[in-house]
Amino acid sequence: MSLDWGLLAARLIIGLALAAHGSQKLFGWFGGHGIKGTGGFFEGLGFRPGALFAVAAGSGEFFGGLLIAAGFLGPVGPALIWATMLVAVVTVHLDKGFWSGDGGWELNAAYVAAVFAFAAGGFGNYSIDANVPSLAVWHQSNVVWSVLGLGLIGGIANLLVRRTPEKQS
Numbered sequence: 001m002s003l004d005w006g007l008l009a010a011r012l013i014i015g016l017a018l019a020a021h022g023s024q025k026l027f028g029w030f031g032g033h034g035i036k037g038t039g040g041f042f043e044g045l046g047f048r049p050g051a052l053f054a055v056a057a058g059s060g061e062f063f064g065g066l067l068i069a070a071g072f073l074g075p076v077g078p079a080l081i082w083a084t085m086l087v088a089v090v091t092v093h094l095d096k097g098f099w100s101g102d103g104g105w106e107l108n109a110a111y112v113a114a115v116f117a118f119a120a121g122g123f124g125n126y127s128i129d130a131n132v133p134s135l136a137v138w139h140q141s142n143v144v145w146s147v148l149g150l151g152l153i154g155g156i157a158n159l160l161v162r163r164t165p166e167k168q169s
Contacts, residue, residue: 007124008071014114015069018081022062025054045091046165053158060084068118071127074138078115079151085112086155091162119144 024032033041038058039050047053060080067077085108096103122129122139129135137143 004124004126007118007122008126010114011071011118011123011127012069014111015065015067015077018061018065018111019063019069020065022058022060022065025058026062044165046163047091047158047161048163056158057084057087064115068115068123071123071129073135074122074129075119075144075147076138078119079147079154081115082112082148082151083155083158086152087158090159116148119148 020030023029025038026035028034028037032038035051035054035058038054039052041050042053042057043050061084064077064080064084067073068081089105089108093103093105093108096105098104098106100106124130129138138147
């Protein structure tokens with residue numbers, strides 16, 4: 001029983017933090033810049049049109065986080081987060097080193113580890129998936145790895161359509 005409570009707490013903290021991060025991009029909540037501001041930032045990273053990529057990244061974080069918090073649809077939420085974090089690490093954080101205090105990829109790695117654990121290990125008994133028998137299919141090993149693989153492909157596809165960023169003067 002304590003494992004289920006631990007998974008619920010982890011899902012709520014991680015899932016809602018990710019959803020809040022996405023809401024910064026989508027709605028400008030919690031001190032975020034909304035689609036327009038985030039889109040401008042993404043344009044500078046070489047993602048054009050920036051607003052489209054802001055919606056994609058914000059939606060991945062927002063809806064992926066909500067799916068994780070609810071414990072719904074197995075690896076779908078983790079795959080959305082995995083794809084978004086992959087792009088963020090490669091385009092923003094990698095060259096800043098590991099530590100998040102220096103702008104590095106530490107927090108992104110922690111999020112990826114957590115969502116992989118949820119995808120591989122399940123959400124626990126206090127989740128939608130555990131209480132709707134027809135959703136068990138989402139936790140079959142071949143489905144989990146296929147969906148996570150699609151997340152990887154989605155992240156790589158985003159990186160491949162990125163244009164060379166303009167030099168900042």
